[in-house]
Amino acid sequence: MDRAKSCFENLAIFGRPPAFDEKLHVGRPNIGDRRRLLERIEDLLDRRWLTNSGPYVEEFEQQVSEMVGTRHCIATCNGTLALEIAIMAAGLTGEVIVPSFTFIATAHALQWRGITPIFCDIDPGTHNIDPHRIEQLVTLRTTGVIGVHLWGRPCEAEALAEITRRHDLKLIFDAAHAFGCSYRGQMIGNFGNAEVFSFHATKVFNTFEGGAVVTNDDELATKARLMRNFGFADYDNVTHLGTNGKMSEVAAAMGLTSLEDLEDFIAVNHRNYKQYERELADIPGIRLSSYDESEKRNYQYVVLDIDEEAAHLGRDALQKVLWAENVLARRYFYPGCHRMEPYRSCFPYAGERLPNTERLSRRVLSLPTGTGITADQIAEICRIIRLAAAHGPEVREKLKRSNPTELPNP
Ligand code: T4K
Numbered sequence: 001m002d003r004a005k006s007c008f009e010n011l012a013i014f015g016r017p018p019a020f021d022e023k024l025h026v027g028r029p030n031i032g033d034r035r036r037l038l039e040r041i042e043d044l045l046d047r048r049w050l051t052n053s054g055p056y057v058e059e060f061e062q063q064v065s066e067m068v069g070t071r072h073c074i075a076t077c078n079g080t081l082a083l084e085i086a087i088m089a090a091g092l093t094g095e096v097i098v099p100s101f102t103f104i105a106t107a108h109a110l111q112w113r114g115i116t117p118i119f120c121d122i123d124p125g126t127h128n129i130d131p132h133r134i135e136q137l138v139t140l141r142t143t144g145v146i147g148v149h150l151w152g153r154p155c156e157a158e159a160l161a162e163i164t165r166r167h168d169l170k171l172i173f174d175a176a177h178a179f180g181c182s183y184r185g186q187m188i189g190n191f192g193n194a195e196v197f198s199f200h201a202t203k204v205f206n207t208f209e210g211g212a213v214v215t216n217d218d219e220l221a222t223k224a225r226l227m228r229n230f231g232f233a234d235y236d237n238v239t240h241l242g243t244n245g246k247m248s249e250v251a252a253a254m255g256l257t258s259l260e261d262l263e264d265f266i267a268v269n270h271r272n273y274k275q276y277e278r279e280l281a282d283i284p285g286i287r288l289s290s291y292d293e294s295e296k297r298n299y300q301y302v303v304l305d306i307d308e309e310a311a312h313l314g315r316d317a318l319q320k321v322l323w324a325e326n327v328l329a330r331r332y333f334y335p336g337c338h339r340m341e342p343y344r345s346c347f348p349y350a351g352e353r354l355p356n357t358e359r360l361s362r363r364v365l366s367l368p369t370g371t372g373i374t375a376d377q378i379a380e381i382c383r384i385i386r387l388a389a390a391h392g393p394e395v396r397e398k399l400k401r402s403n404p405t406e407l408p409n410p
């Protein structure tokens with residue numbers, strides 16, 4: 001894109017053409033070797049075995065178990081069903097303590113099972129559930145805690161294990177973001193009673209749609225496996241309440257292919273992250289959330305934390321600037337589950353005990369990364385952010401004066 005680079009009036013919110021002709025998405029899928037994928041699809045069609053524990057699903061489960069180092073992997077049709085199955089297999093009932101600063105599926109998986117999610121505040125440093133705030137939420141109805149490894153940055157698993165042990169509670173991790181990540185040298189997947197991955201298209205590693213329950217607990221694994229397939233223990237023999245949470249063969253074919261390229265996907269994410277880090281350095285009030293690079297990370301989320309006062313520009317204003325340029329930055333996970341239905345109606349005052357969630361969900365913005373974006377595009381996104389931040393008052397003024405219909409409505 002050729003334009004007078006330093007003049008803020010060349011930003012698209014001032015009526016200029018957007019920096020990008022095509023929309024840049026946050027969750028563009030990583031796609032591995034197409035030839036291998038198509039070969040596998042030919043195979044499964046030839047075999048006429050499309051779902052219900054086919055050979056690709058079995059191979060996929062085996063490979064995930066080996067990679068993560070867990071005794072069991074139960075592959076599912078998506079991460080939400082995997083959460084529901086893990087919740088049921090662990091025997092959760094009554095109330096379960098969860099962060100509100102997460103994708104809505106974490107809370108819905110509980111509510112869908114008739115369990116009340118009790119929202120706990122996060123640590124503003126880690127963005128994860130704050131172990132220090134859990135015990136005050138425990139009641140006679142509490143049966144468990146679900147930690148979410150947000151952005152693939154692990155929860156304080158040891159502290160959570162200690163608290164849940166003390167109160168005789170189950171501990172599950174929503175590891176939807178944390179495939180390929182580690183905590184204190186051990187792969188995510190090995191903590192709590194069970195952990196749950198999402199292999200949705202937008203994740204670093206995808207099976208189109210998909211997920212998995214991973215665990216080292218044999219009994220829980222047996223239950224989860226039964227529950228995934230309606231409770232069938234054998235032909236004509238149902239031994240458990242169950243659902244249909246099965247992964248299909250075509251999803252497993254994608255998974256096996258994506259696994260072969262996972263290291264490359266992560267390397268690209270890492271390179272993108274480092275570029276953002278370099279090119280967004282030293283902008284007052286705008287900080288990139290950091291990763292502990294001594295551990296395994298998948299760098300799938302590039303998350304800005306915007307301090308409106310210091311940046312002279314709020315998160316929502318910056319998002320509008322970016323959307324006008326066709327950069328579809330996302331406000332994950334605004335406004336927090338507690339401000340969405342049905343939780344907003346059930347707990348209208350929950351926000352009062354969630355000050356960090358409320359504050360952070362108004363400040364963070366996720367930027368595009370993955371194999372679908374180029375270094376030049378990242379450089380241009382960073383230039384736009386720097387330019388907007390350098391002219392916060394003018395940008396704010398322009399947005400205030402704009403007819404809302406002139407601007408995209410993120
Ligand atoms: N727990 C946590 C902590 C999670 O983050 C999630 C899912 C779950 C549990 C549940 O796992 P799953 O049941 O989904 O396996 C997206 C994903 O749909 C969702 O999987 C993910 N978290 C969440 C963080 O992001 P949306 O509502 O933002 O999706 P959408 O359609 O707006 O897509 C996101 C971006 O990706 C858009 O810019 C479009 C782009 N995109 C999307 C798809 C599907 C593409 O470029 N290509 C595509 O194929 O939820």
